[in-house]
Amino acid sequence: MELILEFKGKLGNYQIVETNDGTFTVHSEFFNENCHSTAGAYEETIYNYIEGCEVERFLAENNIVNILEIGFGVAVGAECLLDKFLGKTQTVVNFVTTEIDRDFAVWALEHSPFAKKYREKFEDLTIQKDCITFKISNFNFIILVGDARETLPTFRNLKFHCVFQDAFSPKKNPTLWTVEWFKLIYELSDPSVILSTYSSHMSIRASLLCAGFLVETRKGFGMKRTCTRASRQEYKKLTAVMEEIKKHAHQALTDSNYQEMLKD
Numbered sequence: 001m002e003l004i005l006e007f008k009g010k011l012g013n014y015q016i017v018e019t020n021d022g023t024f025t026v027h028s029e030f031f032n033e034n035c036h037s038t039a040g041a042y043e044e045t046i047y048n049y050i051e052g053c054e055v056e057r058f059l060a061e062n063n064i065v066n067i068l069e070i071g072f073g074v075a076v077g078a079e080c081l082l083d084k085f086l087g088k089t090q091t092v093v094n095f096v097t098t099e100i101d102r103d104f105a106v107w108a109l110e111h112s113p114f115a116k117k118y119r120e121k122f123e124d125l126t127i128q129k130d131c132i133t134f135k136i137s138n139f140n141f142i143i144l145v146g147d148a149r150e151t152l153p154t155f156r157n158l159k160f161h162c163v164f165q166d167a168f169s170p171k172k173n174p175t176l177w178t179v180e181w182f183k184l185i186y187e188l189s190d191p192s193v194i195l196s197t198y199s200s201h202m203s204i205r206a207s208l209l210c211a212g213f214l215v216e217t218r219k220g221f222g223m224k225r226t227c228t229r230a231s232r233q234e235y236k237k238l239t240a241v242m243e244e245i246k247k248h249a250h251q252a253l254t255d256s257n258y259q260e261m262l263k264d
């Protein structure tokens with residue numbers, strides 16, 4: 001399968017960009033941002049999401065594990081999950097992901113490195129206007145097509161154990177980082193949930209906290225000093241980052257203030 005270097009989606013053009021671990025990401029013209037840091041798309045995804053959300057532990061402890069990914073993008077999240085666990089677990093995995101640009105999702109299913117490795121193994125591929133589903137062995141994939149602020153509230157079938165919060169940056173993709181957004185994710189999550197994200201923005205940490213999550217800082221990938229994890233499990237005491245949010249009264253992003261808050 002040939003790797004296409006540029007393609008057109010519903011939201012403008014996309015270019016393929018090589019990253020430092022030799023794997024690829026995509027630059028979105030509409031969001032004017034890469035889907036991954038150039039430090040390494042694949043390694044970053046393993047670190048931020050597979051390890052950050054402790055997927056291996058959830059698989060060992062449960063017969064069914066539900067994963068929510070915010071942003072299907074280049075399908076690196078799906079690729080890493082299968083590379084690590086396909087054939088190595090009998091746990092049923094439901095991987096629900098969201099994608100605003102239908103053409104980007106279709107491209108990723110046909111031309112991405114994920115497609116190159118796994119397309120021939122797809123079973124029961126169904127492509128509908130607002131939803132794409134397929135399975136590979138005990139891994140079920142559901143792509144909710146459209147604005148996640150509209151698609152996710154209608155999806156109440158599963159309680160999520162792991163949340164890969166992988167939207168574009170708060171500046172470029174603010175509606176996926178607000179208190180209201182994280183309240184929805186909280187409602188849809190299992191009490192044992194771990195949400196992990198590459199962002200270390202204090203306002204998004206405050207948004208998570210306002211939505212009811214407990215928040216902790218984690219070493220970041222590559223050049224990033226820190227990233228963020230959130231859970232619903234009680235910590236014995238406030239984490240340092242929660243103390244800092246309270247002490248400095250860091251303001252959360254909300255649906256009504258983000259334009260003001262993210263202004264330069």
Ligand SMILES: C[S@@+](CC[C@H](N)C(=O)[O-])C[C@H]1O[C@@H](n2cnc3c(N)ncnc32)[C@H](O)[C@@H]1O
Nearest residue numbers: 035071072073074075076077099100147148166
């Ligand atoms: C950082 S990329 C995700 C990368 C992906 N997780 C991967 O591993 O390749 C962010 C993705 O979120 C999608 N997105 C942005 N805004 C969205 C929205 N409101 N609803 C659903 N998807 C959205 C973008 O089109 C893009 O594919």
